[in-house]
Amino acid sequence: MVVLDGTIVAIALPAAQAELGIDDSQRQWVVTAYAITFSALLLLGGRIADYWGRKRTFMVGMVGFGAASAWGGLAQSGTELIAARGLQGVFAALLAPSALAMLSVLFPRGRDRNVAFAVFGIIAGTGAAFGFLLGGALTQYADWRWCLLVNLFFVVAGLIGGKLLLVESKAEGDTRYDLVGTVLVALALASLVYGFALAEHGWLEVDTLGFLAAGAVLMVAFLWWQTRTSHPLLPLRVVRDRTRGGAFLLQSFVGVVMVGAMLFLTFHFQIVLGMSPLAAGFGNVAMTVVIMATAPISTKLFTTFGPRMVLTVGPLLAAAGLLFLSGITAEGSYWSEVLPGLVVMGLGFSLIFVPLQNLALSGVDPHDAGVASAFANASMHVGGSVAVAVFTALYTSSVADALAEGTGQMPAFANAYGDVFVVAAGVMVLGALTSYVLFRGPRATVVPVGGTEAVDAAH
CATH class of the missing domain: 1.10.287 (Helix Hairpins)
Known part of the structure; x- marks a missing residue:
């Protein structure tokens, strides 16, 4: 639900902007308000999950997320929508770390852990694809407001499933909160x-x-x-480990692209190419389909060659796809100017997503499972929220310069989106360098135990 909410709102944003009279400078805050509260409170949410109980925290997060979604779906102004998105972020900060911490505690090592995290990654990918498609369909055939109200159905399913199936777990020992931190x-x-x-x-x-x-x-x-x-609040032992620290850093670079840069591709589809919301949803799905289709191959490569090779090649492929996208034009075709880039990006992100969450939580003490899960989420969303702000500034400046030179409005928009993709490609190259430097040493020290059985299970 949390992953779906990011993509479904991106599709709905142009329609919401038009109806509520949100200008371009305010538009980013519909995304950023969620990201900033989510990121700022994730570490506290992780500790609440550890100390108060992961199942209990999950259930409260579900209820609050549903209430905030209902408010956003009924918003009558841009300010109200932004405030509701911020409240969604507050409760997502309880949901995300409690869910991932339960997974880490239930499957601490071995084959089951590898399989569990592979399934988690596939569900996240499915959520992104489903968000694009559902957001496009709801915006086009119903109303953009249903892109928020639809969360209520998932909340009900989550509460029923959580009540019947989840088992409570919490940290033992010192459970005092770091309010100053x-x-x-x-x-x-x-x-x-x-x-x-x-x-x-x-x-x-x-x-x-x-x-x-x-x-x-x-x-x-x-x-x-x-x-x-x-x-x-954040025991530094969680981030000092070279493998986990590298995974956290790479998570932030991934957030720059997946949360920041891809938002502008959605704008290009609907504003420049004139796609309907549903067509824009299908246009975005191509990358996610490639990620899901190649996940078993990526799993095999990870267990065979280890994270250094996989997490160096993956970001480089993603960068190549972004550079291809930087050549988009106002008169261009989706099939020739966009789809090939998304396919290459999908190959790259498949190599990244399969091992990344697993490495980010490898070797974490059960007492710190919630806060480590929170930091893994925070890394991505901080990267994404900063990227949205920086890319908006870059986009605004680029459009202004192009218009001053006499460029038409739509070509100016396309050129500005291309500039965003070039910078995002540079960030992914930096991610490749980070992986090459930090993921070193014997393969057994960085690949969780599980062996080839995990590959078979993933297939």
Whole structure:
């Protein structure tokens, strides 16, 4: 449901923008408001899951997410929609880490763990594809509001399934909350994302620099506090491990593309190419279909060659696909200018998604399962929320320059989207370098035990 919500709202956004009178500078906040509250509160949500109970936290998150979705679906203004999206992020910060922590605790090692995380990745991929298709269908044949209201059906299913099937688990020992750390990291992330959002008005403006500087200072203060307190919100042992740290960093780069850059491809489909919402949904699905179709092959490559090779080649393929997309034009065809790039990106992200969550949680103590799961989610969504802000600033500047030179409006939009894809490709190249440097050592130290049985099960 959380994955679906990201893609389904992207499809609905142009229609919501038109009906509620949201301008381009406000538009990003429908995405960013969700990402900023989600990211800022994820670590606390992970600790609540660990200490209060993962099943209980999951159930409360479901109820709250449903209520926020209903509010957003009935919103009468852009401000109201943005506020509802922010509230969705609050409860998603309870949902996401509790779900992933339960998975990590139930399957701590071996064949079952590899299979469980492979299934989790496939479900996430299905959620993204389903979101594009369902969002397009609902926007075109019903109303964009149903892209939020449809969550209520999933909430009911989640509550019934959770009540009947889930087993409670919680951490033992020290269960005190780090409230100081919570405030510091929430303010740090909020300041950084807001500072990047202000950058569309100028990188050297006082308010832009002020919020970015405040965010950096608060983040340093948070890390310092984590070394001083006896019950840290984020025990630094969780991120100091080279394999997990590399996985967290790569997660943030993936968020830049999947949350940030792909939003602009949706705009290109509907605004420049004039696709209907349903056609735009089908257009986005191509990459996800490739990811799902090649997942068994990616699993085999991972268990055979280890993460260094797979997670170096994967980002490079994704970068190649993004560079292909950077050549889009206002007069171009989806089949020649978009689809080949999405297929190559799908091959790359298949290599990334199969091992990434598993590596991010490898070797984590059960006491820290929730917070490690939260940090894995936070890494991706912080990357995505910062990317939306930065890419919006880049897009706005590029369009203004093109229009000043006499370029037509639609060609100016297409050129600006291309600029976004070029920068996103550079980020994925950086991800490949990160993997090559950090995922080193004997294969047994970085690949969770499971062997070829996991490959057979994935097939």
